[in-house]
Amino acid sequence: MLIEYKTMDGPVSFPKGLTVMPVNMNAKQSAHEKARVDIHPWMIRRDMAQILAIEEQSFEFPWPEEEFDRCRNKLNCLSMVSECREKIVGYMVYKCHNNYIALLNVAVHPEMKGRRIGEQMVEKLKSKLSSERHRKIIIKVRETNLGAQLFFREMGFKAISLLRDYYDVTEEDAYVMQYHYSQKSVIENRKMKKMRRTA
């Protein structure tokens, strides 16, 4: 039986008994200035030590190096790496499907969080969307990863479904969050940013 729940992103239907994203999601206050980063559209072997160190510090179940290698060897799997003063401060791995992009991994160095590095990478990814080809970005976020849920919501993503018991090791559900390319959402996003800057 499907029950309709209210989320910050509007009503979403899930099977009865499932948890929902918390409704009270006050965005945190920005404590730092935006970091100036160079974003490279590749992840090279030389970067791996720094990337794995960030991965270890960012996740309870970090990707092993082989997972990064597997992705690097797939033609439709791409990545980006953010550098600040010649140090890697963030990265993203994504897979291009026929008409959508699946965001597989994203992390920012713990000491550089809250400096809009994640935002700059997501904006770069959004710029790859078009009405002709890749029209949306999809990411699966652990139900316990509230920080990431809030981050993607702030980036204009919406929770569209819940995958029950999605992960192997834990009994967690995954929220599927989606950003859909449309002129309206791009414009709204810009407006929101402008308002934030002038507030």
Ligand SMILES: CC(C)(COP(=O)(O)OP(=O)(O)OC[C@H]1O[C@@H](n2cnc3c(N)ncnc32)[C@H](O)[C@@H]1OP(=O)(O)O)[C@@H](O)C(=O)NCCC(=O)NCCS
């Ligand atoms: C999620 C993550 C990539 C965000 O990167 P970031 O560079 O710290 O985020 P940004 O500074 O670009 O945040 C942009 C906006 O998102 C929101 N946001 C980001 N992190 C947030 C948090 N923990 N709680 C609430 N809001 C958050 C804020 O509104 C922020 O803008 P503001 O600082 O002006 O208020 C980073 O926190 C991270 O590496 N987390 C650990 C790994 C992870 O969970 N990855 C996602 C897997 S699904």
